[in-house]
Amino acid sequence: xxxxxxxxxxxxxxxxxxxxxxxxxxxxxxxxxxxxxxxxxxxxxxxxxxxxxxxxxxxxxxxxxxxxxxxxxxxxxxxxxxx
Amino acid sequence: xxxxxxxxxxxxxxxxxxxxxxxxxxxxxxxxxxxxxxxxxxxxxxxxxxxxxxxxxxxxxxxxxxxxxxxxxxxxxxxxxxxxxxxxxxxxxxxxxxxxxxxxxxxxxxxxxxxxxxxxxxxxxxxxxxxxxxxxxxxxxxxxxxxxxxxxxxxxxxxxxxxxxxxxxxxxxxxxxxxxxxxxxxxxxxxxxxxxxxxxxxxxxxxxxxxxxxxxxxxxxxxxxxxxxxxx
Numbered sequence: 001x002x003x004x005x006x007x008x009x010x011x012x013x014x015x016x017x018x019x020x021x022x023x024x025x026x027x028x029x030x031x032x033x034x035x036x037x038x039x040x041x042x043x044x045x046x047x048x049x050x051x052x053x054x055x056x057x058x059x060x061x062x063x064x065x066x067x068x069x070x071x072x073x074x075x076x077x078x079x080x081x082x083x
Numbered sequence: 084x085x086x087x088x089x090x091x092x093x094x095x096x097x098x099x100x101x102x103x104x105x106x107x108x109x110x111x112x113x114x115x116x117x118x119x120x121x122x123x124x125x126x127x128x129x130x131x132x133x134x135x136x137x138x139x140x141x142x143x144x145x146x147x148x149x150x151x152x153x154x155x156x157x158x159x160x161x162x163x164x165x166x167x168x169x170x171x172x173x174x175x176x177x178x179x180x181x182x183x184x185x186x187x188x189x190x191x192x193x194x195x196x197x198x199x200x201x202x203x204x205x206x207x208x209x210x211x212x213x214x215x216x217x218x219x220x221x222x223x224x225x226x227x228x229x230x231x232x233x234x235x236x237x238x239x240x241x242x243x244x245x246x247x248x249x250x251x252x253x254x255x256x257x258x259x260x261x262x263x264x265x266x267x268x269x270x271x272x273x274x275x276x277x278x279x280x281x282x283x284x285x286x287x288x289x290x291x292x293x294x295x296x297x298x299x300x301x302x303x304x305x306x307x308x309x310x311x312x313x314x315x
Contacts, residue, residue, distance in 0.1 A: 016187075069141055071184040
């Protein structure tokens with residue numbers, strides 16, 4: 001079965017997000033007020049797996065070994081069947 | 084004595100380091116392309132600066148997961164010295180050979196200037212030629228140099244005097260103004276538990292000849308060479 005995993009990498013709470021802060025300032029310059037702006041990275045990974053849970057397990061390993069840095073990042077994974 | 088200078092795709096300070104070790108200091112040193120994978124016959128390693136793999140994903144993340152890094156780990160486990168400069172420091176944290184992480188500068192700008200530093204410990208193979216608490220100046224050139232470590236790791240680094248360099252002002256005080264990138268506790272360089280793996284953001288190879296305005300950086304390489312001569 002083919003699945004698509006959507007991996008979202010965010011900074012852990014309390015980490016500085018200079019890119020988000022810069023965008024927030026630029027938005028203010030354009031007249032848009034915002035409480036906060038945070039950036040995140042999104043990865044879409046298409047893979048073969050026997051089940052959704054097997055796919056999730058594989059992608060979780062990928063996150064731990066490469067895609068996320070556990071010291072500064074948190075990540076979430078969503079799996080859907082690829083049609 | 085033979086020192087390896089690792090080259091990844093995007094490394095760009097390799098020849099500067101080679102020039103200092105070979106031409107300026109007269110040591111035996113060689114650049115090693117990462118695909119070589121083995122490091123037989125080498126007594127020390129320098130991972131130079133640059134933008135390995137375009138800083139994709141996170142600075143140093145891809146290089147840290149190449150096979151040659153297994154050889155670097157093996158060499159470090161034998162007690163041989165490993166120095167990571169700038170991108171090399173990022174590679175060493177990503178490879179988990181050093182604590183913490185290097186993230187985007189607090190003010191997200193490429194900082195390229197001389198920085199004042201305080202030598203925090205002489206008890207490493209890279210700082211033995213300095214004086215206790217010596218104030219030095221070395222060039223920095225980075226955008227992802229904000230050192231961060233979790234509380235427990237930070238406590239461990241402090242407790243065991245594993246912070247090698249801190250950003251300071253001209254009077255040697257680790258102030259906020261003297262901190263070019265927002266590094267936690269003004270940390271510019273650290274060593275591992277065995278003290279034989281150093282990562283630092285400043286570029287000692289750019290301050291190793293009088294013609295370049297400073298010879299201070301050469302002391303790091305000289306300390307490293309002393310250590311190799313004494314131990315291997």
